[in-house]
Structures are given as structure tokens and as C-alpha cells.
Amino acid sequence: MTNYPELSVDKLRFMCDENLFNFETTASIPPLDVMLGQKRAVKAVEFGLFAKNQGYNIFISGLVGTGKITYAKAAVNKVAVKQQIPGDWCYVNNFKNSSQPIALRLPPGKGYLFCKDMEELIEDIKTEVGKIFSSDDYEQSKNDIIKKYQERRSVLIDSFNDKAEEYGIMPQWSTTGFIGVPMHDGKAIPAEEFQQLDKEEREKIEKKILMVHEKAMEVIRRMQELEREMREEIRKLDGKVGLFAAGNLIDEVIEKYQENDEVVDYLEAIKQDAVKNINDFKDHSGEEDHSNPFAFLKKNTQETIRDKYKVNLLVDNRELQGAPVIVESNPTYYNLVGRVEYETRMGMMSTDFTMIKSGALHRANGGYLILNARDVLTNMGAWEALKRILKTQKLFVENLSEQYGMTAIASLKPKPVPIDVKVILIGNPYLYYLMYNHDEEFGKLFKIHADFDTQMESNADNIQKMAGFISSTVTSKKLKHFDRSAVTKMVEYSCRLAGSQKKLTTRFSEVVKILCEADIWATMDESDIVSGKHVQQAILEKNYRSNKYEEHLQEMFADGKLMIDTEGRKVGQVNGLAVMSVGEYMFGKPSKITANTYMGKGGILNIERETKMSGTSHSKGVLILSGYIGQKYAQKTPLALTASLTFEQLYGGVDGDSASSTELYALLSSLSGVPIKQSIAMTGSVNQKGEIQPIGGVTEKIEGFFNICKIKGITGEQGVMIPYQNVDELALNDEVVEAVAQGKFHIYAVHTIDQGIEILTDVPAGICDENGTYPAGTIHDLVSRQLREYTDRFIKLSKSAEEPKTNS
Template identity: 40%
Template sequence: MPSIPAALPPKALCRTCDTSQFAFKTTDDLDDGDGVIGQERAIEAIDFALGMDAAGYNVFAAGPRGIGKHRLVTKLVEETAQQRPTGCDWCYVYNFHDARRPDAMSLPAGSGAQFVDAMEQLVKDLSSALTSAFSSEDYRSNLQSIQDTVEQQQGQALEALRKQAEPKGITLLNTPMGYGFAPVVDGQVMQPDMFNQLPAEEKQRIEADIKALQEALKTVMQKMPALLQDVREQIRALNEETAEFAISGLIESLKSRFSEFDEIVGYLGMVHDDVTSNIELFLASQQGAEQAPGSPPAGERNTDAFFRRYQVNLIVDNTGARSAPVVYEDEPTYERLIGRIEQRAQMGALFTDFNMIRGGALHRANGGYLILDARKMLTQPQAWEGLKRALWASEIRIEPISGAMGLPSTTTLEPEPIPLNIKILIVGDGMIYHLLHANDPDFGSLFKVLADFDERVERSEGSTHHLARLTAKLAREDNLRPFDAEAVGKLIDDLARAISDAERLSTNVERLEDLMQEANFLAGRAGAGLVNAAHIDQAIDARTRRLSRVSERMQSEVTRGTVMIDTQDEVVGQINGLAVYSMGQASFGKASRITARVRVGKGDVIDIEREVAMGGPLHSKGVLILSAYLGARYAPNTPLSLSASLVFEQSYGGVDGDSASSTELYALLSALSDVPIRQNLAVTGSVNQHGEVQAIGGVNDKIEGFFDLCNERGLTGDQGVLIPESNVKHLMLHPRVVEAAKAGQFHVYPVTTIDQGIEILTGVPAGEPDADGTFPDGTISARVAARLAEFAAHRAQFGRQQNGQDA
């Protein structure tokens, strides 16, 4: 039979950091370390993925918030990127064959900006060279000569007709509809009245002469279109020749400068051809210049518009980069990931061209690494789908989001897709990872590597030192005051407390950083140059105080007697259970009165919480275990003729978890044995069918909850809590509890079995059965067995009476 355990010694109630192991006085004496606590599995996974070049080996870094996933992923990626070559520059240029499909061009890092500058300069040079060439005396005289030729030919022909008409008393007139002939007198067209008075022969002669002249004029005019066409051709040839002379030197010079880039050389050749073949557009665009023959409408006459097509739209500029790009996109919308095509409203219409293409995070990270936040990305329409499309196709195809969604959109560009070579690292919590894996068939193929971050790490000398260096690093990064060794020890204790485990430490860097910031603030307010342990305690107390409104209100209702919890005396079938309440950041423990009533029945243990649908499944499971335990231990050979009811008194919310199952069993045993339970004790722990007490969660909050109640009413020296022995390693109790334990005012009892627990609670031994299965007299077990046997006898007698009446 296991002996009754003694209360735990105070040092077992909280494992504080042994700061004597620290060789430093303040965090200023420590280096930064690698800034990582534990996470070997995740580091190994990321390292593996970063080394894999095969498709789909992208990473999902999964883990709880605040444990430094992003920081670690970034660090590892940046270290790897240092070993990789820089990404390429990417630009879009005008497609001279199909303006709707701009061409993409890849250049070594830094060359893109040079190309942009060179083309900007070329455009300026072209403009000035062309302006100069087309303003030159040589060009103007050649042009004038061509124009004079046609004007002279036309003028001479009309003049010849005019002279031919003159002796006949006829003149040539220019009317709104065309040229006409009319008889003249004294240099002016003959009045109709005067014409009517002419002799008939004269009139006929004039009409005949006019008809003949009209035929001649018709012949002249019919030659004009061909003549004008010829002139246009001549002017075009002159323009091309002039343009060729003006630009070829400039473009050839640029070709030789970029001779190592075939794409640029080919592009410059197309620029050359385009300028010469569209020179009329340039001439027409010159403000204030004479409109060139055959030029387009005035609306298109704009020099900037003409030269826009020769600009280079650099969408990725890696100038100055020394390694592969690492990009974190903080706002991963579809457009910020994939890129977009901007549009400009012009006279009520939307206008775009290749200069308005904007790259996205995929472009910037191409050839390197892109880090994304899972939740942010998944909450953006089409962002996830767009990312997957790019990864499947290994290319970035910029299209409007409306197009990606299959919705109609305005006519726009279709930029040439850019090949994609990238490693994506998504950071998110484990739930998102599992949801994606379960619901998106693409996910497993595209994100083959899970970097599974652990929220806790073994508490060892090594991890403690790691944390100390991390503290030093954070203090420096956040520009905080140095922390002394005691303060660092307190910070480490808080990380253990955060996960309620004396043997492990939380990896929640955010919590650590928050506490450091708050303590630093308090140190500053106190005028201290160093942050010490007192500042840490103050910060923790202040945080607790900020979150304690609800717990204090609940406690006050107990002390005022509204909620009935006894902390002294003994009562049959009544026990103090412990529950943990979680509300946002706040988590605290409170005592609940649990009562049990028994009578003859059919072996049912009625869970009233379950009956009214206020009990969760785990709680129901715990209660059902009780029946099994009672039957097997106390009535193995007779029917369990018991009907018991269990209830959480004054519980108005739901109850779940099995941490009260041992408590409920103690209440049942008390009710069956009619032995009262000490009300100055509270109990937590689950139980199995063999009566073994099992570990539960929230042990620290539960103990502190009952302690605070007792403390408020006044500690009597005999108060305490029963916890599972397997929870002792989790104890990280607040110093106020530890101090009370040191003073013998409060006790924590570790139990491994129900027998141990019931003996502590009642002061009566539980009793072990002998070889016949008989329990020693006076023990709890003997009383329970006797009561159950009594119930069975009553039930049998009742059964017989019933049968007799039936007979």
C-alpha cells in the first residue's frame, strides 16, 4: 500500500532559475548568439528545403504565434541567400510587332538601370538630333524643292488654263466646291443679266469654250492625286533618309556599348527601324512645327507619346545587390504578389501601355526567396490562387484580377510571362497548415516541406544560456536598458510559467520581448539604469492586475457568501474542486463546490451537468469511469445497486475536461462511506478505472486560485491542494504561494492514487482488500463496500417483494 504523501517542500513548488550559473553581470556582457531557442526540427526542415532545387520544395513554417517563426525563417533564408548569386534585373519594352504584348527582357543585376538611363538619354538625343536634322537648311530646302515641284506643276497647269481662258473672256475661279470657269467683263465675272443680253451665238460660244476648258481642267485635276502621292513618297523617302542620318550613329553607339547583350542589340535594331519608318509621327508631334504631309490627327501629335514606346520599364532593379533577393511581402494582395497593369483615365477612357506595368513581390524575389504570412495571404482575394498558378507554371503572368477571376474586363495588355525560379516560405499557425493540407489538393505538391515549430524547449543549462543571449540581443535591438542577471533569471522563470512546466521553457519570443519592454518602462520610470528582478516582478504583477478584473469579481462573490465555498470544517459528500477559466489573455483558477448524493439504484452515476447539457464529452467520460471504478473495486461480485448524482454547485456555465473526475470520486466515496471531507482542501486530478490519479492542465492557476481564496479569508495553516503527483514537475507557483508554504500556512499534496487522496481528505485510511477481497474494518473502503452491499440487499429485497406481489 502506498504511503500517504507528505506536502511538497516549498522548493518543489517553483523551480526558479539559478542565476549563480550566469557568468555575466548584465546583458551588455553577452553577445547576441544565434537568436534562436531550440527549434532544431524546424531549422533542419528549412535548411533541407533551401538546399533542394527540385520543384515544390517550398516551406510552410507552422507554429503558434509569437515564437519567432518569422525571425528564424528570415535569418536562415538570409544566410542561405548570401551564398547564392544575385537575381536578374527585369524590364518590359515595347513590342514593335504587337503593342498589346510587351516583351520581357532579363539583364544581369545593375544592367537594367544602365539600360534605362541609356535609353532615356537616347530618347533625348534622338529628339534633339531629329529636331536638328529636320530643322536644317539642307532638309528644308530639299523639302521645299519637292513641295515647290508639285505646287509649281499644279500652279503652272492652272496658270496655263487661266491664260488659255483669258483671251476668250473667261476666268478661272476657286469656289467652295472646286474650280470653275465663268465669263468676265472688266476683270469681273459677268452679271447674269448681262449674259442674257448677249447674242445667242456669243452665249453658245462662251458655253462651248467653258466646256472645253473644264475638260482640260478635269484632265489636270485627275493627275493631281498621283502627283501628290508621288510627292508624299518623295517626302517620306527624304524623311527616312534624314532620320537615318540623324539616328544611326546614336543607335550604333548604344549597340556597341551593350554589345554583350544580344537582346538589347536586337531591340535597338528594332528601335532604329521603328524611328525611321514612323518619322512622320515624330514630325507631327513637334509642337509648333508645320504639319508634315500625311501626318496623323492633332490628337496624336505629342512628342512624349511618340517617344514613350522607346522607354524601358524596369520592374526589377537589383542594382547594388550582393546576394540573392529575400523579400517579405507584408501586404500580399493579388496585385502586390503577381504585379499589375496600371491605367490612366484620359478624357473619360482608360489608357495603358507597357510603361504602366508594375512588378509584384514574385518579380522582386525571383531568383531568391519570398516570405509570406499565411493568414494575410489567404484573406486576400485570388492571392493564393495567383501564387499557385505562378508556381505550377514556373512563370509570372501579369493579368488583371478581374481576368484571373474570369470576369469581363477592359482591353488591356498581355505582357510576356517572366520565368519564375523562387523558393516560397509561408509562415502561419499549424491550424492553417492542416486545413490547407486537408482541403487544397495542390498544397501538398507545392509546399512539400513542413517546418514544424515547437512552442517549448527543454529547460537545461544550455537553453537557459541561449535565452540569456537572446535577451541580450533583444535588449540591444529594441534599445532597452541592460538587464542584470537576476532579471534574466526572472524572465526565464516567466517563460517556464507561461507553459506551466518547470522542466521546459516557452519559445514565445513575443511574450519575452513584451515583458522586457514593460520592465524596461518601469525601470525607466524609477530612474534605474539597469533592469533588475524587481522590475520584472512589477511588470508581471502589473500585467496580472490588468487582467484580473473578472477573477477578482468572482472571488469577491465567494468571500461575500454569494457563491458557497467552504474553506474550513468537514462535510459529507461535499468537496472543493478546481477549474481554470480562460478569457482572452487572462487565465485563472477558481474553486467550485462539488457534491454527491447516493441511494439504492441500478448502478447509475448521474452526471447532472451532462443531464442538462452543460457538461462536455471529456467530463462525461470522466464520470462514467467512476461507475466502472466503484463497481470493480467495491462490488465485483454483486450488482452495483447504487444511484448517485454529482453536481457542480452554482455552476452556470459549461464544464468540460476530466480534471475533476478524482474530485467527484472523492465526493462519492465520502457520501457512500458517510465520512466527511475536509473543506480546507481543494482537489484536482483525473482518475482512471484503477483508481490512479492522472495529470491535468492548469495546475498552477488552480492552486493559486484556491490559495488566494484561503488567503483572503485568512490562512489557517491546514489549508492546501491535492494535485496529481505527475503534475509536480509542472509547478511554477507564484512567490506568494511559495512563501506561504515556507511558513507552513499552505500545503500542496501530490497523490498518485485515490486511496492516498481520500485518506488525506478524510483522515481515515482507504484500506486495502485482503486475499478474500475484504477491506479492513473502519476504513473508507470497508464502509463503502458495506454501504454498497446494503444497497444491493435492499434492492434484492425490493425485487423479491415486487416479484411476490406480481405472483
Template identity: 50%
Template sequence: MKELSVDKLKKYIDPNLFNFETTETIKPLEGLIGQERAKESMEFGLKIKQKGYNIFITGLTGTGKSSFALNSVNKIAPLEKVPDDWVYVFNFDKPSQPIAINLKPGDGRQFQNDMRDFVEQLQREVPKAFNSKSYDLQKNEIVKKFQDRKNELIQELNELAKNFGFVLKETKTGIVSIPVIDGKQISNEEYEQLEDEKRKEIETKAVNFEEKALQIWKDIQNIDKETRDAIHELDNNVGLFAVGHLIDDLREKYGNYNSVMKYLDSVQKDILENLDNFRSDDEEDNQFPFIIKRNKKDFLKKYSVNLFVDNSHTNGAPVVVEYNPNYNNVLGSIEYESDFGVAITDFTKIKAGALHKANGGYIILQAKDILTYPYVWDALKRTLKTDKIAIENVTSSYGLLSISSLKPEPIELNVKVILIGTPYLYYILYNYDDDFKKLFKVKVDFNDVMELNDENISKMASFIKKHCIEDKLRPFHNTGVAKVIEYSTRVSEDQNKLTTQFNDIVEILYESNIWAEIDESEVVMAKHVEKAIKEKIKRVNMIEEKYIDYFKDGTFLIDVDGEKVGVVNGLSVINLGDYRFGKPSRITVTTYPGEEGVVNIERETKMSGHIHDKGVMIITGFIGNRYALDFPLTLSARICFEQLYEGVEGDSASSTELYGLLSSLADVPIKQGIAVTGSVNQFGVIQPVGGVTHKIEGFYKLCKVKGLTGDQGVIIPEQNSNNLVLDDEVIDACKKRKFHIYTAKTIDEGMEILTGEKMSVINERVKSKLKSFYDILTRDKESANKERNV
């Protein structure tokens, strides 16, 4: 048991320790402070390339995980190989399944440009070839050659018809044979008026004529087919002459790519099969030129190249940070456009996602975002398990919307995924997602504190200098630097630690700079840092002030002077998210003969958590172990947190409750000017708790409102002395002996401070009271038994 001296109430940083007056004369920080374990884990995770060794960086918000991840990757990525470009091209055999082709970095863009130039040349060269005099002469020769033969057969057919008494006439439905009688062609009406015998004679001749003419007709049809075939062959030769040298140029340039060579063969074949689409249509004065132009554009699109991933300007392995990781942004997408109300698409509308762009390199994602966006987590795991990334329309793949779509060829995936998240997310995934532990085998764990030593103090000064440069802040005076470091120990809640939640520190730097600007100071001094801290608290502590007002006007009934039996002031911490403060609570205890034991009223009203319930049960163990070894423990006690409406959890008040219980049993009053925090075990040893700084400051503010008497203070566990980082006002009150901070190792030490009595006296009185309870219950039971016997 001891009262702490003023120099033990916070960590003081002497500005004279620094070998500079302002940060203007020191070097800025390079790298990260105080995360050696994380650095080693990250280096290992980046070096190992086997499957499943993706990285999960975990730690509290504001510790610099994201910037650390990016900086770590950016150091090694430029030293690694630049991955291939990827393009998608039209699949002439299966149009709904575009083909993926990988090319060396830069060749993808070149191939896209070359195919664009190829199509432009194609539209010039093909019409030019078919509009040439040479083509017309060759075509006319073919037509004339076959037409002469055809004319001879037609003449032969006409002679045959004449011999059978018919003349051939061409109609809209074809060539028909018309009977001739006496040198005159007869009509259908005249034919019907002929005698039956004459008609039969004509019909017989007609049958015989058709039999004889059939072979001639076949010969004529064969000549027509030979004509078409000859013209088609001529067209192919002319087309090949126009296209062949263009294709050959591409084959020579991309001969090392088998997939490109195969694609160019398909291109040439398709062009030769669709030469009519390239001929000029001067003779077609169509009334819908826009439709014709669009149809031609759609036809030519299949010869274009979709440059899917372009690494022509990538330096080393790609590094991608996706800040909006929805399904399309991560996994890629297929876009659509509306054509007269119908959704249509093609291979040129396939868009790369972050995974495609990071292929062959690294991708950094926020775990919370990945889990928040629908379908992304499952899709990411699937790609990492298969080492392939397929582009699917998410609405179709999950059956949300039936729509005709493409099925592009999947791309081989080789990427290191770096997820960043909280420890809570990490353990949830590790314990409840079997795939997670197989795919993310490297954990990079960020500590929220680091040692307070000369090296880290120096690095903190360099950290401040770095932000002065990056964020264009005023230089910090060494007194200002000292105050920032002291603030860092307050955030860490440990005199021997500095926080690594650098976002909190950076905010203080920004705000201190503003107060220096308002003060028209060229450098940031200690007073500006102090002002920034106070104003930061002032912006968020309205609820705390309301609590103090309730105490001041008597709404909250808490005494901070005098003495009372069975009443003790406990301390808790209210966490609002952006602000934490200590809230004193009055704990009352009543005791009387009975066998109910120690009853926690909060538990009975379902306002108590499991840990608090455990603490109350420990109190029963302490009482029984110390005072009821000679006789059974016969006690009924009620413990209550007065004016508590939001519930209670934790065991930090268990020692406080025990003090109240002992006070009630011993009938010894407790000093109301001393508040208590700390948990206790069954042997009466005080155990450390959290939030001691906020708890002390909270009680001090209540005492200050009523007036400091010089006898007020707080008892904390001895192990918590290093956690004290009190503000200067409380320390000043302690220096003036108006407020006191005590530490206690055991319940005995604490009771002596609270009551001013020796623990031996209190023990005797408690044991005597419990023995009297036992005697009363024993006497009552005996009386009850006698009455029943009578």
C-alpha cells in the same frame, strides 16, 4: 501518495552557477536558442531548389519565427546570384500588351536612362535636320522638278480645252471647264438660254474633251504622287540620318539582348512613321499650347522604359518581407489616372509587387495575412504552380468592375516563398487545400519549449545581454538573470523546460529595466524582475480578484475547512487570453437507488462538452468494474458543478467527481480544505492534466482569504509534479506547513488523503451501499410483479 517537499514546488536557479556578476561582461547571443529541429528543417528547405519546396514555419506566437526566418535567409542570400532587372516597354504591334524584357543587374536602370537621353536627343536632332538649308534645298529641287513637269501638262490641258471651245477655271470644288462662244466665257444662265442644238453641240464637245483630258489628269495625279513619295523618301532619309546614329549607339551597347534589339527596330520604325510629331511647329501659333504640349508628351512616352524591377544595388539574392500583403502589394498593380473623368493608364503605370521584387530570391509572408486579404492566396498559388507572374487588375480579373486595362506580358518566376503561421493554420491548409501540400513541402516546426540544461541557461544569459545592447537596457545582475530563467520555466509550465516564447521573456526584460530605473539602480536585480512579474499580473488580474471577492462575501459558496459528504472542491483554469488563473468549483454528488446510472447534470442542461461527458462515463465504468461484479449495478447518481454558468469542458475534474461519488456512496465525509485536480481511467489510475500551477494558486488564494488553517492543500496527479512552478508566496506557506501539495497515483491514494479513512473500509461501505440499492430495487420489482399478478 506523498506530500511534496518545498524544493519540488518550483525550479530554483542558483545565481552562483554563473561565472559573471552582471551581463555586462558576457557576450551577446548569436542565433536562436533551442530550435535544432527547426534549424535543420530550414537549412534543408533553403538548399533544395526544386519546384514545390516552399517553406511553412509553424509555431506558437512569440517564439521568434519571423526573426529566425529573416536571419536564416539573410545568411545565404548574399552568397547567391543577383537576379536580372526587369523592364516593361511599349508594344508597337499590340499597345495593350506591354513587353517584358530582362537585363543583367544594373542594365535595366542604364537602359532606362539611355532611352530617356535618346528621346531628348531625338527632340533636338530631328527638328534640326528638317530645319536645315540642305533639307530645304533638296525639297525645293524635288518640288521644282515635278512642278515643271506638272506645269507642262497643265499647259497641254489648257490648249486641249481651248481646241474644244472651253476654258479651265479653278474653283473651291476643283477645276471646271467653262464653254467659250465667240471668245467669251458664258455663264450658266446664258448656257440655259442657248438653243437645244447648240447645247447638245457643247455637251458633245465636253464629252470628247473629258475623254481626251482624262489621261492628262492621270499624269498630273501621278506627278503629285511622285512628288509626295519623293518628299517622303527625302524625309525618311533625313530622319534616318538624324535618328540612325542614335539608334546605332543603343544597338551597339545592347547587342547581346535580342529582345532589346527587336524593340529598337520597332522604335526606329515608329519614329520614321511619325516624323511630323518631332518637327518644330513655329508656324502653328496654336491657341491651345497646353494641349499640344501634353499630346506630344503622351506621344513620346511610348519610347520610355518602365524600370519594373531594379536589382542594381542588390547584394546577392533579394530578400523581401511584406508586412501588408494585400493583392496589389504582393502581385503588382496597374495604376490609373483620371483624364476628364475617364480612367486611363499606360505601360509606365505598371507597378511591381513583392513577388516581382523577390524574384530570384526569397519572400517572407504571414500566412494569416495572406489568407485574410481577398484573392491573394489563390493568386499566390497560381503563380507558384505556373512559375509565371502576371499582373492583372484584380477588379477586372474577378469581374468586379469592367474597365479597359492592359495585359502586360507575364514574367518568369523563380522565388522561394516562406510562410509563417500557427499550427492551426498549417493543419487547416494541409487537410483542406490540395494545392498547399504540393506547394509547401517543407515544414519548419517551432517547439514552444526547450530543455533546461547548462547550455541553454548560458544561452539565456547571452540572450538577455543581446537585448540589453539592442534595446539599451541596464545590465542584469546574475540574481536578475536567475529570476528571468525561473520565470521562463513558469511560462513553460515545466521545471525541466524553458519557454521559447521569447516575446514573453523580452517583455519582462523591458519592464524589469523600468523598475530598476525607478529604483535608481544601475543594474537589474532579482527584486526588479520579481516586481516586474507581480506588476504585470496586477495590470490584468482584475477579474480574478472579483472572483475572490465573490468568495469572500459569500456569493460563491465554497468551503475551505470542515468535512462534508458528497461534496468536493474541484479546480479549473480560466483563460482570458492575457491572463490565466485557477478557479475552484464546488462539485456535489447525490446517490440513491435507481437504474439511471451516473447522470451529469451539466450534460442534461447542455452545458457540458464531449470530453467532460466522456469523463463521467469513465466513472460509471470504474464503479461497475470495482463494485458490481457480484450483482448488477443499480444506481442513480447526480453530479453537479455548483454555481457554474459558463459551461464545462475537459476531463481534469473526473477524479474529483469520482471522489464525490465514493464519498456519497460510502457516506464518508471529505475534507473541504483539500482541493483536487486530475483525470481518471476506468481502473482508478490518476492521469495528468494541465494548468496545475494556476489551479493550486487559485485555491491557495481562497484559503488565504478565509485564513490558512495548516490543513489545507491540493492533490495533483503524481505525473504533474514536474509541472509545478509555484509563486514564492505559496511556496513560503508550504514551507511554514500552512499549505500542502500532495500527489496521488490512484483514486485509492487520493481518497485516503481526502477522508483520512483506509480505502479498504471505503470499498466495503460502497459495495454494501450498492448492494442495498440492488436489494431495494429487486424487492420493489418483486412487489410490483405480485401486484400485477393479483
């Protein structure tokens, strides 16, 4: 084996010491009451919640499972409970313009009382009006008016009748008008006798009838005037009586709300309207409009009064304790800004101020509104409406069709409500930067960005807080308590999720998932306490539910359908490591990488790139190899090299540069002719100077190759070579750690290509001397010799090809 030191067992994963905890179970740990691992984001949110200036709304970003929504609710509620309760909002009828309802603001809890007071007021007015209009005094006063006008009418008619008799005409009154009948000797002349009179006599009588008829028209007009005068006097009587009946009742309510000028103005308007329409309060039961065939479509008088004077309580804050905190899970346009609803009667749509419904912004007014950013953006009109309201600080209830120029419908135009709300948007970082870069108003309206991290430092304080988080989850989820071994395993699992021995994950949804599953396994084991073995089983079983495709690939390796060697040595062939993901499950997949080199001018050909199966990162990695070869071996002589690189049995494409060092090892082996150990797989990217660079998924890659070695047979020589920068990211499972401890599996951390090639070949890489040559027999010397041979051959062939042309 190579003389390069291997990684010791203590470097393979973070081992949590149980002695860090001074408890037996989480039952003795107080629940965690602070946000864990998000100090920067927490400070940003706290600042944003206390900032009162316009535009200091908050955008909380972070990956799913980092606790954004849970923390946002808790933080906002903590601040809101100490703040003043905002007032109630009502919409009432506008008696001057019914299409523009008036918004009234009342102290918190007074809105509900105002609705009740108005309902009682209207019922009291109807009762009092019914009493007073059915009283003897009112009937007497009304009869006096009617009698007075009847007397004047009688005088007018008697005077006319006397005048008509002077002309020899008998007046006859009917419902259709006046008829004049000629008289002779005090008796009416029958129509037959009138026709038998001579012409001159008839014409004389007809002139008299015409004169009398003209006088009758004047009398009729005068009678109509008397009728109008009588109705007006009765109306004034009704108004006077109605004011007496309703005025005192309304004044009592006015006195109760005298500190609110808007409410007082509204009650005064009610008084004027009630007096003007006092007849509506009378009992009209039993009266039906038989002349209108569509009368059943109309509201009856009692319904009209009820709706006309009703108070539409839009926002009722009587049960709040502090400022409101509203979480709108479905932020459609109407759910945000409210709506004006319609009712249909026989196909006819109608609406009024009582059908105005509140939105989330109404209910959050004076407090906080929490929204999912993606949901707001995907609902038509919601984002533009939210921005407009935050800019103008006024909330209009409008139909969405009016916003986009769709079909115009006659609707209400409620007076706007002044808005004072702090909006907390929750989304992922990509969405935040997308909105910030493409919406010029976003940065002005959401000046606070709280970015939730996925990792936190793995120090003693955070480990203790992790135990407190486990205790909180156990309490809230009603799980069995965890003992010290179980907490220790959960901390180690958190470290693996974070992908670093120096970090713990803050994706607490993944942690909670294992906590719940470990509780289930403890229940199945009939244990009262969750121990470390239950946590370990939960992790293994969770992986088992997701690793179907990994097992299928392992079966193909076992059957030889996917070809890979884990023993022996071969020239130009190496084992690379890649990571595959199926949903949330990631696993390592070894791949055979081969290189062929020969004389030519083609340089290094990436077969995946030529077949358009290579991603940009992988293509860049291959091009870097050309830079390394040129810098290393073509300082004095040109290159006459063609090389081909490929991932064998790869048909789905490849991306990433983590295999660039692996490909370079294959090239060096092919050029030097020195075989490479097939028992060692490798990963890591390389720069043009030959330095190894870190990669991702190192834990999964190592475990993936180890599983293949188990299938092929553990020989004790197998292992993996990784970049030294990835050592602190290792979180290997128990099986791999045990194999390393027993010397059956080896893990090397390398800094340069030279170190790696020596491990793979047991041949020194070679150090260039002052003359630019390498020691004989080293890898670089062998490569240099091969490249010079290619060049010399190429020159000779070129000269021989030119000689015939010269001779001719």
C-alpha cells in the same frame, strides 16, 4: 494529518542557481546570434533555403511569439547575401502589337542605365532631327523635289489649256475644281449672251464644254497622282535624312547593349519606327488642332514620343547586395502580381505599358518572398494566383476582374516574366494542417514544414543561451543591463511560462515583454542596473493589470456569495479546482462539488450534462466513473444505484475531465458515509481502473485555492492534492512556496484513487482479499456494504410489488 508524504519545497518550482552565471551583468555577455530552442525547425528552414528544386517552398508554423518572423528574416537574409544578384526587368513598347508590351531582362543595375540611355537617345534624336530638317541642304533637296513636280504640273496644265482653247473653251481653275467658259473671238462669252444664242449653238458649245470637262477630270487625277508621288518622294527624303540623323545615334546604343539580343531587337524596332514616323520628332510647337473640339484630351506629340519610347523599369536591383528578400505585409492580389493602372481624362480611361506596376513577386524574383499565410488566404484571389505562378513559374500581370469573370475592360496583355522565387509562408500549425488536408496542391508546392516549438529543454546550455538572448534584447531594445539575479528570475519566469520544471519557453515575445517592463521599473527606482526585484515587480504588476476578475471572484468568496468550505469535514462534498482565463491571464477557481446517492436504477447522473452545460470531455469523465464503480463493486451483485453529481453555483458550463477524480471522491464519501476534509482541494482525471491521470493548469489551480484559504484564514491544515505526473510542472509563486516551507500549506501527489481517499478521510481505502471482500471499516468495505444494502432493498421491494399480481 495523513501519513502520506508531502511534496518538499524543492519540488514546488524550478530554482535557478545564480552560480551558473559567471558574469556580473549582461554587459559582459556576447549577444546571441543563433535561434534559441528551435533546432528541428532551424534545420528544416536551412534545408529548404538550400533546396533548389521546384516545390521546395517553406511553411513555418508555430504559436505567436515564438520568433518565427524574426528568425525567417534573419535566416533568409543570411543565405541571400551570399547569392548572385538577379537581373533588372523592364517593360517596353511592342511596336508590332502595342497591347502586348515586351519584358526585357538586363543585368543588375543596367535597367536604370538603360532607362537613362533611352531618355538621352530620344532627346538626341529630337535635337538632331530638328537641326537636319532645318538645314539649308534639306530645304534645298525638298525644294528641288517640289520644283520638279511643280514643273510637271505646269506642263500638264499648259497642255490642257491649249487643248481647251482649240475647242473654244477658256479653262478656269479654282480651289473647288475646274470651270469651262465658252469663248468667241478670243474673249469669254458672258452668261447673258450665252443664253441668247440659239439652241443649236448652245448645245454645240455645251458638248465642247463637257468634252473639256472630261479632259479636266483626267488632268486633276493626274495632278493628284503627281501630288502623291511628290509626297512619297519627300517622305523617302525625310526617311533617308531621318535614318542619317537617328540611325547613328541608335547604333551607338545598340553597340553598348550588343550582348543582349532582346535589347538589340528592341532597338532595331525603334530605329524602324523612328524612321517611319520621323515627322513626330520635328518641332510642332505652336501647332494646334482647332478642328477637333476634343483635341485637349489627347497627348501632344512630345508626350506621345516620350511615352512611346520610354522604358518602364519594373524591377531595379542596383542597390541590392545578394538575392532580394521581400516581406510583403499586405499580400493582396495586386500587391503580389502587380497591376496595370489607368488614368482618367474627362471620364475616359486609358493605359499603356508605362503604367504597368510591379508586385512583390517581381521584386522577389531570383530571391525570397516572406508572407503571412492567413493574410494571403483572406485576400481574394491572392492564394490562387500564388499557386498558379509557383506551378507555371511564369508571372502574368492580369486584372483580377478577368480572373473572376467580372466586367471586361480593354487592357494590356504584358508578356509574362519567368519567375524563380522561393516563398516562405508563416502561420500557425492549425492553418498548416488545414491547408495540407484540404488543398491538394499545397503539399506539392510547400514541401518543407518548419514547426516552431513553444518549449525547449531546461539544461545548462540553454540557460546560458537564455542569458545571451537577454543580452541581445537589451542591446537591440536599448534597455538597462540585467544583473545575475535578474537573469535568474527571468529563467525561472521562462520555466513558469513553459509550464514545466524541465522546460524553458520559446515564446520570446512574452519574455521580451517582461524585460522591457523590468527596465521601466528599474528606471522608476532610479537604478542603473535591472535586478531580480525589478523583474519580480514587473511580473507582479503585469498580473495585477489583468487580475481584476480574479479579485472580484475572491471578494465573492470572502462575502460568502460563492460558497466554499476550507475547514471541517463533510459527507459527499469536495473542493474541486478549475482554471479560468481572461485574455492572456489564467487563474485558478475552486468549486464546490457535491454528490448525493440513493437506491434506484438511474446510475450516475451528471446534472451539468442533463442541463446541457457540460462539454464532451467532462461528460466522458463522468461516464468513466460508472465504469470504475461497476468494476470495483458489481462483480458479484448488480448495482441498484442512483447518484447525482454537480458543480454548485456553476452557471457558465464546464468542460474537461480534470474533476473526474474529484467527483469520484465525492461519490465514495456519499456511499461510505465518511466525511471528507474540506481543507484539501483536489484535481486530476481518473481512468476506469482508478488510476490518477495528469491535468493542465496545475500551478494556477494550487495558487487559486491558496488565495481562497488566505481569505478564509490559514489554519495550517489546508492543501491541495494533485496527480503525481504534474509535479514536474509546478512553478508556484514565492508566497505559496513559503507557506509550504513553514508547514502552513500542504501539497500531495497521488497515483491512485485509493491514495487520495485515504488522504481526504484518514481512513484506509482497503485492499480486496482472495474472496473479493475488503477489510472491515475501510472505505471500499463501507461502500460495498451500502451498495449491497441498496441491492437487497431493491430486490425486496421488487418481490413485494410482484406478490399482489401473483395472488390475483
